[in-house]
Amino acid sequence: MPSxxxxxxxxxxxxxxxxxxxxHMVRSGELPAIKIGGRGQWRIERAKLEDYIAQxxxxxxxxxxxxxxxxREDDIDPPS
Incomplete structure (x- = not known):
C-alpha cells in the first residue's frame, strides 16, 4: 500500500x-500541500495529487x- x-x-x-x-505549484496554491516538522518539510497527499491530475x-x-x-490535412480525416 503506497504511503x-x-x-x-x-x-x-x-x-x-x-x-x-x-x-511553485505548491507555493502558488495550485497543488495543495502541508508543511510539517521542525524544518517545515512539504508533503503532498497522494489523493490531492490525483485530484490535481484529474483537474x-x-x-x-x-x-x-x-x-x-x-x-492540417490529417486533422480532417484522421488515420484509422
Whole structure:
C-alpha cells in the first residue's frame, strides 16, 4: 500500500517535472500541500495529487475544445 503523503521529489518524478516546478505549484496554491516538522518539510497527499491530475485533464480537454487544431490535412480525416 503506497504511503498517504509524498515528498516533493516523488511528486516531481511522478509528473516528470522539476522540483522547482512542484515547489511553485505548491507555493502558488495550485497543488495543495502541508508543511510539517521542525524544518517545515512539504508533503503532498497522494489523493490531492490525483485530484490535481484529474483537474488538469479536465482543463486540458476544455482548452482543446476551445482551440481546435486546424489547417492540417490529417486533422480532417484522421488515420484509422
Amino acid at each position: 498517504r503523503f509524498m515528498q516533493m521529489q516523488e511528486v516531481a518524478d511522478e509528473l516528470s517535472v522539476s522540483m522547482s516546478q512542484v515547489y 488538469k485533464y479536465a482543463e486540458t480537454a476544455d482548452w482543446v475544445k476551445e482551440n481546435p487544431l486546424v489547417g
